[in-house]
Amino acid sequence: MPHFLDHHDIRSRARAAFIGLAVGDALGAPVEFMTAGEIRSKHGVLREIVGGGWLRLKPGQVTDDTEMSLCVARAIVAAGGWSLRGIADEFAGWLRTKPVDVGDTCRRGIRNFMLKGILETPFNQWDAGNGAAMRMLPAALYTLGDDDLLQCCALEQARITHNHPLSDAACITLGRLVHLALQGASRNRLRREADLLAADHPAFTFTPYRGLATGYVVDTVQTVFHHFFRGRSFEECLVGTVNQGGDADTTGAICGMVAGAFYGMEGIPQRWLKRMERRTMTEIADLSARLIALSPALRE
Ligand code: MN
Numbered sequence: 001m002p003h004f005l006d007h008h009d010i011r012s013r014a015r016a017a018f019i020g021l022a023v024g025d026a027l028g029a030p031v032e033f034m035t036a037g038e039i040r041s042k043h044g045v046l047r048e049i050v051g052g053g054w055l056r057l058k059p060g061q062v063t064d065d066t067e068m069s070l071c072v073a074r075a076i077v078a079a080g081g082w083s084l085r086g087i088a089d090e091f092a093g094w095l096r097t098k099p100v101d102v103g104d105t106c107r108r109g110i111r112n113f114m115l116k117g118i119l120e121t122p123f124n125q126w127d128a129g130n131g132a133a134m135r136m137l138p139a140a141l142y143t144l145g146d147d148d149l150l151q152c153c154a155l156e157q158a159r160i161t162h163n164h165p166l167s168d169a170a171c172i173t174l175g176r177l178v179h180l181a182l183q184g185a186s187r188n189r190l191r192r193e194a195d196l197l198a199a200d201h202p203a204f205t206f207t208p209y210r211g212l213a214t215g216y217v218v219d220t221v222q223t224v225f226h227h228f229f230r231g232r233s234f235e236e237c238l239v240g241t242v243n244q245g246g247d248a249d250t251t252g253a254i255c256g257m258v259a260g261a262f263y264g265m266e267g268i269p270q271r272w273l274k275r276m277e278r279r280t281m282t283e284i285a286d287l288s289a290r291l292i293a294l295s296p297a298l299r300e
């Protein structure tokens with residue numbers, strides 16, 4: 001893989017990817033489960049981090065998408081390397097804190113780990129939700145420079161709760177997009193990667209865009225791709241994505257991680273960063289630096 005960027009740039013983009021994820025989560029969560037029409041009549045175009053929504057969030061508060069990503073990141077950093085058991089333990093600890101939101105499939109998988117020690121949930125046709133894809137960024141940062149390692153880690157973390165070929169494929173492709181963006185690849189290069197996913201799994205075809213933004217991983221990925229490849233700035237990509245409504249915090253989080261890696265810290269609007277919880281931002285900056293330092297691309 002060509003290296004266009006120096007380590008300093010890669011570290012900065014790694015942080016932007018993780019902060020972008022949290023910003024997308026906080027931006028989208030207040031309109032989660034609303035339709036695009038409902039958002040339009042309430043907000044016009046939603047461009048600010050406003051809080052509220054069905055979870056009654058404080059402005060800048062993040063939800064399970066960011067929290068589960070933090071769990072994965074903490075486990076890798078604590079172990080100084082990959083620890084599936086460590087990740088599952090973090091999920092269990094998080095579930096015990098009675099989080100503001102937990103997806104049904106995630107809850108079931110974590111409970112099966114807590115009660116029976118199961119680290120890989122069996123195949124289930126209903127597991128094609130977006131709960132594994134939304135938290136795969138730490139695995140992407142940790143594996144930068146090694147595609148085989150990415151595939152292995154992305155799937156292992158996913159299958160604690162989700163075991164479905166479409167979820168698996170989405171996790172790997174999103175990881176590859178992050179890898180490419182971190183190394184300075186062009187939008188066209190990223191587009192080819194997205195098109196490869198649609199070639200392997202035609203369900204992911206996103207042109208023409210059908211406008212669905214549910215928690216089904218296919219709808220989620222189509223929404224993210226449609227707005228990421230149309231948008232010309234981090235803000236445009238994210239505003240387009242969350243205004244689709246539906247699972248807006250999760251589409252926002254996933255678009256935020258790819259767009260963050262692509263546009264870098266300079267691309268994330270200051271007015272959004274100011275809204276975010278300070279403690280979460282500090283931890284994300286620390287963890288993203290440690291994850292990328294452990295990656296094959298940057299490890300000395
Ligand atoms: Mn959420």
Ligand code: MN
Pocket residue numbers: 032247248249250
């Ligand atoms: Mn969600």
